Amino acid sequence: MKALGVTGFGGPEALEILNLPEPEAGPGEVRVRVHAAAVNPTDTLLRAGLRSLPGTRPPYVPGMDAAGVIDQVGPGNDDRLAAGQRVVALVVPSGTRGAYAEQVVVPAASVVAAPAGADFAEAATLLMNAMTARLAVDTLGVTPGGKLGVTGAAGAFGGYVVQLARADGLHVIADAKAEDETLVRQLGADEIVERGTDVAARFRELAPDGVAGLADGALQSEQVVPALADGGVIATVRGWKGPAERGISVRPVLVRDAATDTAGLAHLVEQAEEGALTLRVARVFPADKAVEAHRQLEAGGVRGRLILDFT
Structure with a gap:
């Protein structure tokens, strides 16, 4: 072989x-x-x-x-x-x-x-990226109508976070380079901020009290902490564990934890067939x-x- x-x-x-x-x-x-x-x-x-x-x-x-x-x-x-x-x-x-x-x-x-x-x-x-995104959205625990931030929104993981969060009824604020803005809007972001090292300040312009949860697909770690509301949650995909501040939780997401979640994997397939996932x-x-x-x-x-x- x-x-x-x-x-x-x-x-x-x-x-x-x-x-x-x-x-x-x-x-x-x-x-x-x-x-x-x-x-x-x-x-x-x-x-x-x-x-x-x-x-x-x-x-x-x-x-x-x-x-x-x-x-x-x-x-x-x-x-x-x-x-x-x-x-x-x-x-x-x-x-x-x-x-x-x-x-x-x-x-x-x-x-x-x-x-x-x-x-x-x-x-x-x-499967790998969509299930990682599913775990991230679930980990953030943002209630319907709440504001969820996404960095790296044009990437495979970030794009799936945007789509799954929208399907869950969340308000999505995502980052994007100028050349990726159309793509990220098509994926379903409600609002877009310019990507960069000061992205946290741009999130705060749209969410003055901070976002309730943030999926950090761009691996910006401590740089995005100021974007979070007090007591908010950051989902990370590369092992960063903090520390944060203001009661903010940093929660690493490992897709291997859901590798045998057959029902969850099948549901992602259904969402792809329905067009909810691209x-x-x-x-x-x-x-x-x-x-x-x-x-x-x-x-x-x-x-x-x-x-x-x-x-």
């Missing part, structure tokens, strides 16, 4: 083609023949050695988003999933079990039917061009997700 991974950490060039044994689905697992895998920032951290995989040894195969077809169902599964079914999977990488491979074995609970009408590249953009593909690369894909992601400015094609 062909996969893409690292035997030694480093820059994009550390990625190499690996020939690995074909994995077998065990009890409660399914094997997916991967057609498309999304390239996420977490993948670059694993490749660089900045995110560890406890208890495993190299080679490491990155990738948390897979779309493809089930080609093996392990024992002990119900009839929800079957061989030949088009699916998406939220993958928690472990050793060689990552989405950057022709085949990946995952818990059946992490696999749901692919969105109807979406091709494999589009489908691969959904599947955004920035560019599709042949799988053997993963180095180029990582370079482009780390260069910044990507809107949507880069996809590796394993067909």
Whole structure:
């Protein structure tokens, strides 16, 4: 089986083609023949050695988003999933079990039917980022009609936060560069502030008492604390834990905590099918061009997700 991974950490060039044994689905697992895998920032951290995989040894195969077809169902599964079914999977990488491979074995609970009408590249953009966004919105706990802030709103995570928050009846204030303003408005932001290091002050211009919660997709950490109301909540996606001030809570969000939330994953698929969530593909690369894909992601400015094609 062909996969893409690292035997030694480093820059994009550390990625190499690996020939690995074909994995077998065990009890409660399914094997997916991967057609498309999304390239996420977490993948670059694993490749660089900045995110560890406890208890495993190299080679490491990155990738948390897979779309493809089930080609093996392990024992002990119900009839929800079957061989030949088009699916998406939220993958928690472990050793060689990552989405950057022709085949990946995952818990059946992490696999749901692919969105109807979406091709494999589009489908691969959904679960990891949308579920992270779902966790962030839930963590913030803003009541309907309340004001929720978003940084990095034009990105994959931030865009899903905007859409999920709007679907929940929240008032969304999002940041955007001038060239991204139209996109962020189309995603559903009620109000937009200019992106930058002083974005907190701009949030305060629109919400003088501060926003009740803020999803920090731009990783601005302590710089956005002044945007929060007293007792507000910041959801972070890169491990920053504060401290904050004025009773503000800083709560890291880890998507692996919801990797087997089958009902939650299926609901995200339903929202994508209904048009509440937008599947955004920035560019599709042949799988053997993963180095180029990582370079482009780390260069910044990507809107949507880069996809590796394993067909």
